[in-house]
Amino acid sequence: MSKTQPPEAIDAALAAGQRVFGENRVQEAQSRWGGRRGDLAGLELRLIGPLQTNKAADAVALFDVIETLDRVKLADALAAAGARVGKTVRVLVQVNTGAEPQKAGVLPGDVGDLIARARAASLIVEGLMCIPPADEAPGPHFALLRKIARRHGLGTLSMGMSGDYETAIRFGATHVRVGSSLFGERKGPETPSID
Ligand SMILES: *Cc1c(COP(=O)(O)O)cnc(C)c1O
Numbered sequence: 288m289s290k291t292q293p294p295e296a297i298d299a300a301l302a303a304g305q306r307v308f309g310e311n312r313v314q315e316a317q318s319r320w321g322g323r324r325g326d327l328a329g330l331e332l333r334l335i336g337p338l339q340t341n342k343a344a345d346a347v348a349l350f351d352v353i354e355t356l357d358r359v360k361l362a363d364a365l366a367a368a369g370a371r372v373g374k375t376v377r378v379l380v381q382v383n384t385g386a387e388p389q390k391a392g393v394l395p396g397d398v399g400d401l402i403a404r405a406r407a408a409s410l411i412v413e414g415l416m417c418i419p420p421a422d423e424a425p426g427p428h429f430a431l432l433r434k435i436a437r438r439h440g441l442g443t444l445s446m447g448m449s450g451d452y453e454t455a456i457r458f459g460a461t462h463v464r465v466g467s468s469l470f471g472e473r474k475g476p477e478t479p480s481i482d
Contacts, residue, residue, distance in 0.1 A: 288335070288466030289385045290315065296470050300326070309354075309464050311336025313345050320349065330356075335416070335445070337391045340364040347376055353443050354379040355415040357393050358406050366408035371425035379409045379445055382435060382438055384428040385420035392417065398435050414443025414461070 289297055289308040300308075306329045310316035313334070316471065319333055334350045337357075343364035346353055350421055356378040369378055371377035380401055383392030393401050398415070405412050415436045419428035431444050447455025449468035456463065 288464050288469070289319065290336075290466065292470055294319075294482070297323075298471070306309060307331045307333065307462075309333045309335040309466075310350075313342045313349065317345065317349055325350075327359070333462075334446075337448075344368040344371070348372065352377045352379065352413065354393065355381045356382075356401070356405060356410070356412075357381045357418075359392050359401060362401065362405040362408050362410060364469075367411055375409075375411055377413055378405060379414045379416040380405070380412060381416045381418075382432055384417045384431050385423065387420055390418065390420075395431060395435060399439065402439055412439075412441065414441045414445065417446035418434075419446075419451070425454055426458060429455050429460070432471060433459045 289300070289310045305429065310319070310332060310367055316332065324330065330376070331351045332349060333352045333354055334346055334462070335354045338346055338353065338355055338361060340361055343361065347365060347368040353376065356365070365376045365378065367399050380398060381392040382398055383394055386394055402412050415432050417432045419425040432446055433444060443462065444460050445462040445464060446460045447463040449465050452463040452465055
């Protein structure tokens with residue numbers, strides 16, 4: 288997760304061999320990655336933040352995978368944007384496993400319909416993504432996501448952040464979204480390690 292990181296931090300990650308980066312805002316990602324995109328072999332950019340339909344074209348142009356498909360209208364906008372530039376759009380469906388009213392993501396019971404609609408629109412649905420409720424044990428949410436993915440024959444599971452990625456891996460995560468524990472933004476003599 289390279290969101291909010293300064294160029295030196297990105298350079299250090301690239302020098303260490305990291306090639307897959309997540310961003311949560313289209314414009315911020317454009318300014319961070321637009322200039323680097325051309326000369327980095329194997330770079331993969333993934334959008335992991337909410338996406339408005341009016342930014343679908345920009346997102347399709349910049350990102351390799353959009354992890355936050357959560358509604359039919361967005362599926363249609365992404366498909367249209369991809370068709371205009373001849374790009375196959377790869378997505379994950381974001382699932383609101385805790386059915387939290389304030390949180391993005393499709394409800395577990397509606398995942399099948401959204402996948403069907405996305406596939407009909409020629410999007411490549413590679414898997415599912417979730418952000419469990421902050422105040423609950425994440426394990427049951429990861430288990431639910433895996434169960435829904437299996438039901439639909441999906442192989443990619445994006446789940447787990449700095450605080451819970453080990454649990455997520457135990458539950459089958461193929462992608463963990465680690466930011467602060469990798470870039471160390473909370474490091475410092477006064478601040479305890481997040482471990
Ligand atoms: C920022 C962010 C992360 C990374 O969180 P950390 O706790 O810093 O690892 C993971 N997923 C999403 C959706 C994020 O926005």
